[in-house]
Amino acid sequence: MTVSADTVSESDTIPVPELEQKATACAKRLRAAERVLVASHIDADGLTSAAIAVQALKRADIQCEAVFANQLDAGEIKRIAASKYDTVLFTDFGSGQLDIIDPYVRNGDFEAVIADHHQPAMTHDDNPAFSLQYHLNPLLVGIDGASQLSGAGASYILAQALESDTTETDNRDLAALAVVGAVGDMQSSTDGLTGANAAIVEQGIAAGVIEETTDILIYGRQTRPLPKLLEYANDVQIPGITNNESGVAAFLDDIDIPIRSDGEWRRWIDLTMDERQTVVSGLLNRAIASGVPAEQVNDLVGTTYTLTAEAPGTELRDVSEFSTLLNATARYNRADVGLAVCLGNRDAALIEARHLLQTHRQNLSEGLQWVTAEGTTTESNVQWFDAGGRIRETIVGIIAGMAVGAEGIRDDLPILAFAEKSETKLKVSARGPQRLVRNGLDLSTVMQEAASAVGGEGGGHDIAAGATIPINERSTFLEIVDKTVGEQL
Known part of the structure; x- marks a missing residue:
């Protein structure tokens, strides 16, 4: 290379x-x-x-x-x-x-x-x-x-x-x-x-x-109807728009952006460049006026990647949507489907992948709702929740990452998510804020050391890591994790 x-x-x-x-x-x-x-x-x-x-x-x-x-x-x-x-x-x-x-x-x-x-x-x-x-x-x-x-x-x-x-x-x-x-x-x-x-x-x-461009950093630019694109934009929480269907409709009406064309919902990719600029400017103004921190406002626009060989308007055209589609296959025991899509199958495998994606989105939505409703338990240096058997152990880490910064969930602490892996084992997923990683947080080391201490296995990356531990060792594991994170920071 x-x-x-x-x-x-x-x-x-x-x-x-x-x-x-x-x-x-x-x-x-x-x-x-x-x-x-x-x-x-x-x-x-x-x-x-x-x-x-x-x-x-x-x-x-x-x-x-x-x-x-x-x-x-x-x-x-x-x-x-x-x-x-x-x-x-x-x-x-x-x-x-x-x-x-x-x-x-x-x-x-x-x-x-x-x-x-x-x-x-x-x-x-x-x-x-x-x-x-x-x-x-x-x-x-x-x-x-x-x-x-x-x-x-x-x-x-x-x-x-x-x-x-x-x-x-x-x-x-x-x-x-x-x-x-x-x-x-x-x-x-x-x-x-x-x-x-x-x-x-x-x-x-x-x-x-591959095409590299500067665009709005909201998931679903290729496939989601414009109103839903904005309503479900959770990476940057904009009061009156995020999770607010009527607020989105009023916002788009105020800036005079048609949401339908020939009876069909318009998507982000269907907008002209001038219309996209109008939407972005409107979102930035709304965020600033609502007191959204400057560093979060800046996250609305950035570098995006498009796969030029894929059909416009499909999940495979945008790398973020493609990756989510793949997560929806293997994490539900259908790695064969995801592999087939990666290898070019655009017929039966893609149809099945899209079906799995619908299930995946529903499970993520329900899991996130459960976490935000239940909240997290806060220790000195970490926060955590135990989903038991309510959330699949293969997706609990994704939900943990989505939960950070959501209503009632702190964004200044690492988050640990527990889920049942079997009758005797717990799956642990850990996610950390980038700013803490810059200050010395290394969740890979944390998971490896804490899991090893209780007879389990762990590892991963500094910002995202995981472990499998005996089901009766959660308390001891948490104590070690909390202490180790505190020592790192």
Whole structure:
């Protein structure tokens, strides 16, 4: 992957040659494999990571298939070993499980290749007997895996290394999926993607599959009717508009923006540039007049990404909507549907994905309503809620992130969400405000240390992490988390 000075800011120190060397070694091992099992996570980043890997392997004439898991634990790795593949490519997880993967490699059960961006569980420095050689991770070369390169980005760099003189494509078209993964992994800010992610965007633009623009930062620009777009805009709470159907209607009437054309609802993409500017100006004025903090007002407009090869007006055209569609598949045990959409199926798979998306939206809405109604319990340094069996453990982290800053939920503390995973285990999802991360918050370390202390497993990123713990250890786990966060800050 080529990174130019125009692509990366001076603050982004990216030793790309080292990353490329690791990718080249991984690609060489994959080419030597008889067949490859791609194992990946079930979120949007995991699905796009697997799709990029599968596309690249097939283009290199390497036989492969994909499997997915919510959590890569000892039991899941044992099942993978039983599949009798000589080579397993782990994408969007694996680094945090090096200690339990390595014994299988040493025993000759399979060769492991890892393309991940999570905190490694160990390295050769920790264990000289460590035998796993093929490990592609931005953290190993000084790149922030939480903000500058996603799991899909790591897979994309591996795809670049898998190119050959006989390959019909240079794989740059796969940059579109890498950007979907990065945005789905919450790595984009108002200013867009940065670091190695930004370099991938540039390659996608050059390949003609990505368009980068400045636009309103409200979810649903492609598909939602204009009134609903504004009503459901929760990222920036605007009094009289957010969650206010009649307020939205009055606002649009005041600025003279027609909401229908030929009997059909108009969407954001149907507005002229002048109309869009009128709406944005009106929203900014309303927010300022209502006392919305300046930093929140500024979040109304920023960098957006459009996938130019996808049909306008569909969920696949906008990277945020695409990532949400993918979350609606694998998190409901239909990773096969999400993968098929990523691989280009625009028929049965897309229809099923849209059906799952409707269910997903309903579950998120109901879950958020429950959390805001029940509120959170506040400790010294964190806030938390326990959803029990009311919210699926696969989506409780998404709801936790949505809840921060909602009515009655503080936005200045990390939030922990608990949900039943089984009769004996609790799933924990943690989300932290960006400003606390800048001040030293690292939820990956917090989850890892607290979970380990109570006999569980944890990890992730500084801003978003998770754990699985024994169901009767919640109180002790919370005490350790609260203390550790306090020490970090």
